[in-house]
Ligand SMILES: *[C@@H]1O[C@H](CO)[C@@H](O)[C@H](O)[C@H]1NC(C)=O
Ligand SMILES: *[C@@H]1O[C@H](CO)[C@@H](O)[C@H](O)[C@H]1NC(C)=O
C-alpha cells in the first residue's frame with residue numbers, strides 16, 4: 706500500500722495534526738472581562754490579584770469610548786503613568802481586546818489623571834503550556 710492510496714500524504718497528516726494542536730491551545734485561552742461587571746474604570750488596578758493569567762489569554766477592556774482609552778505601556782509607563790506620544794497605540798473603541806504575552810503586560814488609560822486614580826493594570830502571564 707502506497708502512501709497515496711488513501712489520498713492523504715504524510716505532509717497533509719502533519720499539517721492536520723498541527724492544526725488540531727493549535728485548536729486545543731486556543732481552547733485553553735481564557736477571555737477575561739477586565740474589572741468584571743464594572744469594566745475598565747478607576748481603581749481597576751487590584752482586579753488581577755488572585756488570578757492566574759497565561760500567555761495567549763485575552764483581556765477584554767469594556768468601557769464607554771468617550772470616557773476612557775487603553776494604551777499598552779512598559780514598566781516605566783505603568784509606574785509613572787506615562788505614554789510615549791509618538792509610539793503609543795491608543796485604543797479607544799470601547800471594546801478593545803488584547804492578547805497577553807508571556808511575562809509582564811502593562812496597560813493604562815492615558816486620559817489626564819485616570820491612571821493615577823488606579824486605571825492601570827500590571828499582569829504577569831505565565832507560559833501557555
Ligand atoms: C478608589 O478607591 C479609593 C480607596 O478605596 C476610594 O477612596 C476612591 O473613592 C475610589 N475612586 C473611585 C473613582 O472609585
Ligand atoms: C512572573 O511570574 C513568574 C512565574 O511565577 C516569575 O518567575 C517572575 O518573576 C514573575 N515576573 C515578575 C516581573 O514578577
Ligand SMILES: [Cu+2]
Nearest residue numbers: 773814816819
Ligand atoms: Cu480613563
